[in-house]
Amino acid sequence: MTRVPDETDLDLRKQVCFALYAASRALTALYRPVLDRLGLTYPQYLVMLVLWERGDTSVKALGTSLELDSGTLSPLLKRLESAGLVTRARDPRDERSVVVSLTAAGDRLREQATGIPRAIAEATGVPADKLADLRDTLRIITQAAHAAAEDKETT
Amino acid sequence: MTRVPDETDLDLRKQVCFALYAASRALTALYRPVLDRLGLTYPQYLVMLVLWERGDTSVKALGTSLELDSGTLSPLLKRLESAGLVTRARDPRDERSVVVSLTAAGDRLREQATGIPRAIAEATGVPADKLADLRDTLRIITQAAHAAAEDKETT
DNA sequence: CACTGTTTAATTGTGTACAACTGAAAATCC
DNA sequence: GGATTTTCAGTTGTACACAATTAAACAGTG
Numbered sequence: 001m002t003r004v005p006d007e008t009d010l011d012l013r014k015q016v017c018f019a020l021y022a023a024s025r026a027l028t029a030l031y032r033p034v035l036d037r038l039g040l041t042y043p044q045y046l047v048m049l050v051l052w053e054r055g056d057t058s059v060k061a062l063g064t065s066l067e068l069d070s071g072t073l074s075p076l077l078k079r080l081e082s083a084g085l086v087t088r089a090r091d092p093r094d095e096r097s098v099v100v101s102l103t104a105a106g107d108r109l110r111e112q113a114t115g116i117p118r119a120i121a122e123a124t125g126v127p128a129d130k131l132a133d134l135r136d137t138l139r140i141i142t143q144a145a146h147a148a149a150e151d152k153e154t155t
Numbered sequence: 156m157t158r159v160p161d162e163t164d165l166d167l168r169k170q171v172c173f174a175l176y177a178a179s180r181a182l183t184a185l186y187r188p189v190l191d192r193l194g195l196t197y198p199q200y201l202v203m204l205v206l207w208e209r210g211d212t213s214v215k216a217l218g219t220s221l222e223l224d225s226g227t228l229s230p231l232l233k234r235l236e237s238a239g240l241v242t243r244a245r246d247p248r249d250e251r252s253v254v255v256s257l258t259a260a261g262d263r264l265r266e267q268a269t270g271i272p273r274a275i276a277e278a279t280g281v282p283a284d285k286l287a288d289l290r291d292t293l294r295i296i297t298q299a300a301h302a303a304a305e306d307k308e309t310t
Numbered sequence: 311c312a313c314t315g316t317t318t319a320a321t322t323g324t325g326t327a328c329a330a331c332t333g334a335a336a337a338t339c340c
Numbered sequence: 341g342g343a344t345t346t347t348c349a350g351t352t353g354t355a356c357a358c359a360a361t362t363a364a365a366c367a368g369t370g
Contacts, residue, residue, distance in 0.1 A: 009269075009272045009273060010204055010207055010208065010265070010268060010269065010272065011204075011208065012201065012204045012205060012208065012220065012221075014272075014290075015204075015272055015290075016182075016276070016286045016287075016289060016290045016293075017179075017182045017183070017186065017197075017272075017275065018201060019289075019290040019293040019294055019297070020175065020178055020179045020182055020293060021179050021183070021197075021201075022221075022222055022293070022297050023175055023179075023293040023294075023296050023297045023300070024172075024175045024176050024178075024179040025222065025357075025358095026222070026296070026297045026300035026301055026304075027171075027172045027175055027296065027300050028172070028176070028357095029300065029304060029358090030300045030303055030304060031172065032358090041324095041325065041326075042172075042176075042326095043325085043326060043327090044325090044326095046167065046173060046176075049165055049166075049167045049170075049173075050167060052165055053165065053166065053167065058348090059348075059349060059350095060347085060348065060349085065167065066167075066177075067177055067180065067181070068326090068327075068328090069327085069328065069329090069349095070348075070349050070350060070351095071327075071328060071329075071330090071349095071350080071351080071352090072326060072327050072328070073349085073350095074349065074350050074351080075325080075326080075350090075351095076325080076326075079325080090349095094335080094336070094347095094348085095334075095335055095336085095348095096334070096335050096336065096347060096348040096349070097335095097347090097348065097349085098348080098349060098350095110165070113165060114164075114165065117164045117165065117169075117170055117172075118164060120172065121171070123299070123300070123303040124296050124299040124300060124303065125299045125302075125303075126292075126295065126296055126299060130292070131171045132171075134171060134174075134289070134292050134293075134296075135169075135170075135171045135174040137281075137285070137289050138171075138174040138175060138177070138178040138289075139174055139178075140281065141178050141181070141182065141279050141281055141289075142174070142177050142178045142181045144278070144279040144280045144281060145178070145181035145182050145184065145185045145278070145279060146181055147280075148185055148278040148279065148280075149181075149184055149185060180327080180328095183327095184328090187328095196354095196355065196356075197356095198355085198356060198357090199355095213318090214318075214319065214320095215317085215318065215319085223356095223357075223358090224357080224358065224359090225318075225319050225320060225321090226319095226320080226321080226322090226356095226357070226358060226359080226360090227355095227356060227357050227358070228319090229319065229320055229321080230320095230321095230355080230356085231355080231356075234355080245319095249317095249318085249365075249366075250318095250364075250365055250366085251317060251318040251319075251364070251365050251366065252317090252318065252319085252365095253318080253319060253320095
C-alpha cells in the first residue's frame with residue numbers, strides 16, 4: 001500500500017485521541033437517557049458503581065478508582081448527598097479522610113442499574129469479545145499515558 | 156451499608172465505557188503540557204486542526220466535524236478570537252451562518268503543532284498499526300452509538 | 311405576498327474536569 | 341517533643357459539554 005507522506009499528520013480523522021474523545025462522548029450520550037431515569041449523571045453513576053461494589057469508600061479511594069480529584073468529587077458527592085443517595089462523614093480514625101456511604105435509597109438504586117451495562121453493550125452492536133479486547137487496549141493506553149505523564153514530572 | 160457480591164455486571168473494571176472515559180482523559184492530559192505552550196486547550200486544538208485542514212469553516216461545519224454544538228463552540232470560538240487566532244463573520248450569502256477564519260497568527264501556529272500527534276503517539280508506547288486498529292474500532296462504536304441514539308428518537 | 315416551518319448561532323443553566331490554593335490533620339524528622 | 345513535610349478534602353476560577361430556549365434568517369407553500 002502506498003502511503004502518502006504527509007509532512008504534518010494534522011488530519012483530524014487520523015487521530016486516535018479524537019476518536020477516543022468522540023467515542024467517549026457518544027457512549028456517554030447513550031447512557032444519558034437510561035441514567036436520567038435513575039436521576040444520575042454518568043460520573044455520578046461511576047461513583048455509585050464503586051460504592052455498590054465496595055461499600056463505604058473514602059473520597060481519596062474514589063478518586064484513585066475513578067482518576068478524579070477532590071475538585072471534581074466534592075461537588076459531585078454533595079449532589080449525591082442532597083439527592084439522598086449517600087452520606088458523608090469524617091473518618092474518626094483519620095480526621096482528614098471523609099468516608100462516603102450509601103443510604104438505603106442509594107442501595108436500592110442498584111437493582112434498577114443491573115441491566116444497564118448489558119443494554120448499552122448490545123446497543124453498540126459490537127460483539128462482547130471485541131469489546132473486551134477494546135477495553136484491554138484502552139487500559140494499556142491509559143497506563144502508558146499515566147506513565148508518560150509521570151516521566152515528564154521527574155525531568 | 157452491607158454489600159452483596161454482585162451477580163450482575165456492575166463491575167467498574169469490566170466496563171468499556173469507563174475504560175473509554177479514563178483513556179480519553181489520560182490522553183488529553185498528555186496533550187495538555189504540549190498544548191499549553193501553544194496557548195490552546197484540547198478542544199481548541201481540535202478546532203484549529205479543522206481550520207488548518209479546511210480553511211474558512213462555518214460554526215455549523217465545525218460542529219458536524221467535532222460533534223459539538225453551538226453551546227460549546229460559541230464561547231470556545233470567542234476565546235480563540237480574543238487570543239487573536241481566528242476571526243468570526245456572518246456569511247453574506249446566508250446571514251444565519253457564521254464563518255470562522257484563521258488569522259495570520261492562527262496560521263503560523265500550525266508549524267508549532269506539526270510534531271504533536273507523532274510525539275503523543277510515541278509517548279503511549281503503542282505501535283502505530285495497533286493505534287490505527289484502535290481508532291477504527293472506536294469509529295465503529297461511535298457510529299453505532301449515534302445510530303442507537305437515533306433509533307430511540309424515532310420510537 | 312403572508313404563513314409556516316426549518317436552520318443557524320447564541321444564550322442560559324447545570325454538571326463535570328482540572329489547576330491552584332487553603333486549612334486541618336497526620337506522618338516524619340531531628 | 342517540636343518543627344517540617346505530607347496528606348486529604350474542600351474552595352475558587354477557568355473551560356468545556358450539553359439540554360433547552362431564543363431570535364434572526366431562510367425556504368417552501370398556498
